[in-house]
Amino acid sequence: MTEPYRIFEVPQWLEPVQLDRIERLNRRAKRAGIAEQLTWSIAHTQYEVKDPDTGVMRIKRESHIAVFGDLLKVPGYTFAATVDWALDKPLLRRNPNLPEEYVLTAPEQPLCEHCGTLRNRKDTYLVVEDATGTLKQVGSDCLMAYCGLRPGWVSLFEDGIDEVDERDDIPSGVRREWLEFTPEAIVEVAYCIVRKEGSYVSRKQADVVSKTATVDLLWWVIGRDEKDEKAYRLQQAYRRAVEERHNEQTVQWAKDAIAWAQSVEPGNSDFLYNVKVIAEAKAIGSRQVGLCAAIVPAYERDLVNHEERKQRGPAPIGSGIVVEGVIERMWSEENEFSYYGGTVDKMVVRLDNGSRVYSTVASKLYDMLYTRWQEAHGDMGVYDWACGQRVRFVANVEPSRKGDETTAYAKRPRKPEVLEGAA
Numbered sequence: 204m205t206e207p208y209r210i211f212e213v214p215q216w217l218e219p220v221q222l223d224r225i226e227r228l229n230r231r232a233k234r235a236g237i238a239e240q241l242t243w244s245i246a247h248t249q250y251e252v253k254d255p256d257t258g259v260m261r262i263k264r265e266s267h268i269a270v271f272g273d274l275l276k277v278p279g280y281t282f283a284a285t286v287d288w289a290l291d292k293p294l295l296r297r298n299p300n301l302p303e304e305y306v307l308t309a310p311e312q313p314l315c316e317h318c319g320t321l322r323n324r325k326d327t328y329l330v331v332e333d334a335t336g337t338l339k340q341v342g343s344d345c346l347m348a349y350c351g352l353r354p355g356w357v358s359l360f361e362d363g364i365d366e367v368d369e370r371d372d373i374p375s376g377v378r379r380e381w382l383e384f385t386p387e388a389i390v391e392v393a394y395c396i397v398r399k400e401g402s403y404v405s406r407k408q409a410d411v412v413s414k415t416a417t418v419d420l421l422w423w424v425i426g427r428d429e430k431d432e433k434a435y436r437l438q439q440a441y442r443r444a445v446e447e448r449h450n451e452q453t454v455q456w457a458k459d460a461i462a463w464a465q466s467v468e469p470g471n472s473d474f475l476y477n478v479k480v481i482a483e484a485k486a487i488g489s490r491q492v493g494l495c496a497a498i499v500p501a502y503e504r505d506l507v508n509h510e511e512r513k514q515r516g517p518a519p520i521g522s523g524i525v526v527e528g529v530i531e532r533m534w535s536e537e538n539e540f541s542y543y544g545g546t547v548d549k550m551v552v553r554l555d556n557g558s559r560v561y562s563t564v565a566s567k568l569y570d571m572l573y574t575r576w577q578e579a580h581g582d583m584g585v586y587d588w589a590c591g592q593r594v595r596f597v598a599n600v601e602p603s604r605k606g607d608e609t610t611a612y613a614k615r616p617r618k619p620e621v622l623e624g625a626a
């Protein structure tokens with residue numbers, strides 16, 4: 204069994220990067236006229252580590268890439284070492300493929316034994332002739348003539364194999380943070396933050412309400428330590444404050460939230476689809492942390508809806524029904540029924556008994572809302588402003604085809620009014 208030339212222990216997500224670099228070396232070797240190629244074998248390890256600062260369990264996955272082969276191998280010779288003469292004393296960079304029993308000693312001076320000249324301040328090479336076992340020091344000008352190895356290739360390879368292990372040069376879009384988390388741990392920390400801060404704040408809302416987004420606070424808790432002393436102390440204090448919220452109930456809440464997310468019916472929602480995929484994952488990487496945290500408000504919303512749905516009364520059904528309630532949502536849709544195309548405005552009205560009536564917004568009603576919106580001269584758009592306005596109209600109200608008694612559809616809405624006293 205051959206010994207590996209090198210073993211690289213890297214975070215698992217870096218594995219393809221490393222393998223790509225090894226392949227690149229092989230391609231270079233081919234171009235340099237080397238018959239040998241590097242091969243490798245990979246072993247994976249995985250273990251859970253408790254972060255000493257945050258107490259959050261993380262999953263650490265590593266790849267052990269064992270690289271075999273000798274790209275400095277040329278027929279009849281074994282490359283033993285590069286002798287670096289740049290410093291006061293020579294440095295030996297031993298070829299890891301050289302059998303261990305082969306003891307190398309640094310030469311006294313940079314003498315090329317091929318041509319007999321001194322090669323001051325330049326690299327020289329120690330090469331073994333396989334047939335005789337003799338070791339010679341050869342200068343770069345003579346290396347090719349002596350054994351057929353290009354000195355340029357030697358340095359390219361030596362740098363290249365070190366580059367395989369280089370962590371700074373990672374492709375853009377890949378975060379350096381490579382530790383993984385369990386979805387439950389992330390959801391629980393996010394939930395503790397929400398309990399501390401009062402509500403979940405999305406990145407989009409953060410600017411509007413002048414608050415820090417929940418996911419950024421989350422990264423503060425689970426992420427790397429701040430380097431600046433003052434910032435570090437603040438971070439530690441915040442971590443403790445979040446930790447104080449943690450108890451059996453929050454753990455159970457996170458378990459329930461994950462179970463809910465796993466069982467969710469995504470329908471057409473890619474958000475819910477992602478949520479489901481994340482909740483079903485055994486471990487998530489840093490790029491999924493934000494989406495995982497979003498399970499918290501999604502689950503909370505579902506809990507509220509579930510409770511609220513139980514309180515809803517039946518929607519009124521029939522012709523010429525007076526529908527009165529508060530606009531809950533208003534939006535614009537393609538008008539699929541119009542020969543001329545264009546858009547049509549739609550809304551959901553929440554009635555006082557909690558039932559919902561879907562309706563098109565009659566143009567007369569839209570004009571009324573638009574006029575009032577202009578008078579209000581707020582920052583929001585007319586649709587957002589309209590939400591919360593109390594309206595009344597007459598319509599033929601049809602039941603939901605899904606058999607949901609608390610939801611109905613208004614046809615031919617007429618006689619609209621915008622009532623005073625918005626909800």
Ligand SMILES: [Zn+2]
Nearest residue numbers: 315318342345
């Ligand atoms: Zn020479």
